[in-house]
Amino acid sequence: MAAGAQNGLETLVVIPRLTVRHADLAACQNLQAAGIHPLLSRLWAARGVVDPAQTRLAWPSMLPPGQLTHAGHAAAVLADAIAQGKRLLIVADYDCDGATACAVGLRALAAMGAQVDFLVPNRFETGYGLSPAVVDLALRHRNGKPDIIITVDNGIASVDGVAAANAAGIGVVITDHHLPGDSLPDALAIVNPNQPGCGFPSKNLAGVGVIFYLMLALRAELRRRGVFAADGGPRLDALADLVALGTVADVVKLDANNRLLVTQGLQRMRAGRMQPGLRALFAVAGREPRSANGFDLGFALGPRINAAGRLADMSLGIACLTTDDEDQALAMARELDQINRERRGIEAEMREQAMAAMEAPDAVAGATVCVFDPSWHQGVVGLVASRLKEKFWRPTLAFAPAGDDEIRGSGRSIPDVHLRDVLDLVSKRHPGLIRKFGGHAMAAGLTLGVDGFDAFAPAFDAAVRELTGRDRFEPLLETDGSLESGYANAEVAGLLQQQVWGAGFAAPLFLDEFTVRNQRLVGEKHLKLALERGGQRFDAIWFGHDESLPERIQAAYRLEQNVWNGMVTAQLVIEYAGPV
Numbered sequence: 001m002a003a004g005a006q007n008g009l010e011t012l013v014v015i016p017r018l019t020v021r022h023a024d025l026a027a028c029q030n031l032q033a034a035g036i037h038p039l040l041s042r043l044w045a046a047r048g049v050v051d052p053a054q055t056r057l058a059w060p061s062m063l064p065p066g067q068l069t070h071a072g073h074a075a076a077v078l079a080d081a082i083a084q085g086k087r088l089l090i091v092a093d094y095d096c097d098g099a100t101a102c103a104v105g106l107r108a109l110a111a112m113g114a115q116v117d118f119l120v121p122n123r124f125e126t127g128y129g130l131s132p133a134v135v136d137l138a139l140r141h142r143n144g145k146p147d148i149i150i151t152v153d154n155g156i157a158s159v160d161g162v163a164a165a166n167a168a169g170i171g172v173v174i175t176d177h178h179l180p181g182d183s184l185p186d187a188l189a190i191v192n193p194n195q196p197g198c199g200f201p202s203k204n205l206a207g208v209g210v211i212f213y214l215m216l217a218l219r220a221e222l223r224r225r226g227v228f229a230a231d232g233g234p235r236l237d238a239l240a241d242l243v244a245l246g247t248v249a250d251v252v253k254l255d256a257n258n259r260l261l262v263t264q265g266l267q268r269m270r271a272g273r274m275q276p277g278l279r280a281l282f283a284v285a286g287r288e289p290r291s292a293n294g295f296d297l298g299f300a301l302g303p304r305i306n307a308a309g310r311l312a313d314m315s316l317g318i319a320c321l322t323t324d325d326e327d328q329a330l331a332m333a334r335e336l337d338q339i340n341r342e343r344r345g346i347e348a349e350m351r352e353q354a355m356a357a358m359e360a361p362d363a364v365a366g367a368t369v370c371v372f373d374p375s376w377h378q379g380v381v382g383l384v385a386s387r388l389k390e391k392f393w394r395p396t397l398a399f400a401p402a403g404d405d406e407i408r409g410s411g412r413s414i415p416d417v418h419l420r421d422v423l424d425l426v427s428k429r430h431p432g433l434i435r436k437f438g439g440h441a442m443a444a445g446l447t448l449g450v451d452g453f454d455a456f457a458p459a460f461d462a463a464v465r466e467l468t469g470r471d472r473f474e475p476l477l478e479t480d481g482s483l484e485s486g487y488a489n490a491e492v493a494g495l496l497q498q499q500v501w502g503a504g505f506a507a508p509l510f511l512d513e514f515t516v517r518n519q520r521l522v523g524e525k526h527l528k529l530a531l532e533r534g535g536q537r538f539d540a541i542w543f544g545h546d547e548s549l550p551e552r553i554q555a556a557y558r559l560e561q562n563v564w565n566g567m568v569t570a571q572l573v574i575e576y577a578g579p580v
Contacts, residue, residue: 014393016477016576018511018556021046031055037495039487043480043508054256057263057500059237061256065217068210069198074173074189075217079225081148082114089138089146090118091130092318093153093207094309096302100246101152101175101208103275103321104239108215111234112222117143120314124378124402128438128445129154130161130172139168146170148188153207153250155187156180156195157438162187175210177252179440204253204504208246209261212239240265241274242321248294249302253504262500266292277320280333281305294502304333307340310379343380350376350384354398367464367471369396370457372407376400382410382443393475395419395464397446405450406435412443416473417464419444425463426456433459477576479511479556485534490570493561513554513580514538521546531555531572542574552580 023045031041034052049055065071081088088109092102102118109116119138126133130151139145148171151158155174162172162185172187179194191214193200205213219233227233244265247258254262268274269282269292278301282289285300308317316339320332354371369388376384378400389396395413402408413419418441427434433456437446448456465471501507517537518530527549529540539562540555555577562571 014391014475015578016475018477018479018554018576020479020481020511024050027051039484039492040495040499046480047505049256057256057260059260059264062260063201063257065213065220068191068193068200068213068217069195070189071191071214071217072221074175074191074214075221077148077171077173077188078109078114078150078214078218079221079227082109082112082222085115086147087143087145088114088116088148088150089141089143090116090150090152091134091138091154092118092120092151092314093128094120094123094314095153096249096305096317097207097246098153099305099309099314099317099321100242100249101206101211102318103277104208104215104242104246105150105152105211106318106322107239107242108212108218108234108236112215112218113227117141117146118315118318120309120318122313123309130158130165132161132164135161135164135168135170138165138170148173150211151175152211153177155185156190156192157185159183159185161185175207175214177205177207177210202255202257204255204258206247206250206252206258208243208250209252209258212236212243212261215239237264238268238273241268241278244269245278245297245301245305248297248502249306251298251503254500254502255504259500259505262294262297262502266294266297266500275321276324276326276329277322277333280320280326280329281336283330284333284337291497293497294500298502303343304336304340307343308336310383311339311343311346311377343383346377347380347383347387350380350398351387354384354388366461367394367468367473368461369394370399370453370460371397372399372409372453374401378402378408378410381408382412382445385410386412389414393473395422397460399448399453401450402447407448407450407453409446409448410443411439411445413441414473414475415442416468416470418467422460422463422467425467426459429463430455430459477509477556478506479509481510482512483510483559485536488533488536488538488559488570490561490568493559493570494568496559497561507558509556509558509575511554511556513552516549516551516553519548527574529572529574538572539569540572540574542577545574549577550579553577554580 023042027050028041028045032038090102090105092098121134149165150173152175156176156178165172174187174190176192193203193205222228244262247262269289281301281304287296287300305317308314323329353373369392381398381400385396385398389412395417397409397411399407399409411419420439423437433452435447439445514531514533517532520528522528525546527542527545531538531540556575557572560571560573562569
């Protein structure tokens with residue numbers, strides 16, 4: 001185990017700075033005047049909602065596909081290919097967004113008469129995106145050489161891969177949502193809201209959202225050509241459950257359009273109208289589809305799909321999402337669940353090893369966390385980095401062997417530190433140290449030589465200090481202030497749980513002072529509390545916290561429903577608490 005001299009963080013206690021979001025009063029009044037619940041009006045206004053139209057999450061309010069640059073052109077290319085009987089091959093990314101995007105493309109294209117199959121790269125062999133190596137795999141595909149490759153959730157940076165496909169006589173249609181590089185691939189069409197010149201109002205579509213939009217444009221093109229009646233063709237809204245899962249799992253910003261897509265998907269799940277694979281995933285996760293919410297998608301279903309790409313082959317996840325056989329779906333969901341259990345075990349062991357390294361006597365606290373162990377699994381290092389970042393609130397990189405005398409790192413950052421910019425600075429200060437890297441502000445990946453870690457760890461720490469001028473960082477915990485006592489009940493908790501919250505549209509977190517009337521440990525690591533405020537008593541729990549609290553506390557908490565023996569009550573889920 002190597003932990004770098006800049007660690008030794010075990011003695012540091014991360015205490016967040018609590019702040020209160022402020023809602024625009026005029027916006028709040030405007031929402032209330034439209035008949036929206038007063039608490040929801042306040043919460044939504046504090047998240048930038050100013051117009052009741054932004055809360056209308058039915059299909060007619062969705063941004064039209066015609067506004068997405070080149071969607072119409074790409075649809076015409078695909079319509080021609082379908083008419084000519086050409087073979088289409090979807091090349092997917094190996095995460096949940098890529099898997100759901102692939103499933104949407106497969107289901108929609110097949111329903112519109114296309115000859116279509118898929119290929120998903122192995123993250124340990126060919127890496128990310130449409131590389132020349134993936135094109136070689138496409139040429140040897142089981143159904144023969146494809147005529148057109150369609151990328152989903154990747155491709156915008158695949159200049160060399162598209163060139164290789166073109167040289168082999170394969171056209172490429174790119175659908176992606178990642179930021180482009182300095183030059184764009186020479187593709188037949190590129191559909192990406194973040195490409196230069198695209199005026200699509202939502203830049204936050206996930207990969208699954210982009211392919212969904214292209215499929216809507218393709219159906220419109222086939223209607224225009226008379227292949228379908230003016231209102232005919234497949235019901236693409238039936239794919240909303242897949243779109244919702246991929247959107248939430250990829251942690252893209254939930255702007256109004258993404259909230260609409262997720263809301264429509266959740267409504268289908270709650271009504272029992274979903275793909276057999278999703279129904280099976282709910283079953284193996286022990287979750288109830290009738291009360292499906294964003295937490296279920298992000299923390300129960302998504303990780304089970306992601307586990308296939310981390311430890312095995314994402315083809316299993318895609319097969320689960322595309323089968324119409326309920327028994328097959330359940331068998332595959334059980335296999336995914338087992339892989340996810342294995343992933344959790346590997347992650348827990350790696351995390352314990354990383355923590356032990358940080359407790360070494362010679363470890364010194366610094367601005368970053370940087371860890372490596374030759375026994376680690378490269379498919380899980382990103383999760384370990386995420387856990388350590390949350391615990392120590394520092395930009396964190398975790399490395400594992402990648403073969404060919406290389407180690408591969410995955411990083412997670414904090415709002416104060418742009419991770420890709422840090423890696424770019426390290427590459428400039430130490431030419432040749434980083435063999436390749438990529439990513440964005442909050443997450444990035446890189447490759448070093450097998451002997452490069454000892455030089456990289458202090459260089460990474462120095463680059464963070466140089467760019468920020470700091471060696472300590474303080475997490476910010478944004479709250480919604482006090483919860484009005486009249487709304488602190490199970491009915492309002494249910495109302496809040498029905499809404500779509502997530503990245504860029506955080507779930508409500510309230511801040512109040514309480515008297516602690518009782519406290520005890522449950523499960524040896526969770527603090528169960530009886531709290532009182534203004535004569536009102538509350539059950540509360542602080543998961544993962546095992547230290548007792550003083551009699552008077554200030555607590556940041558979520559209001560949730562607790563169902564026990566058929567009784568539904570309000571419960572406060574503590575995120576942070578300290579003495580008043």
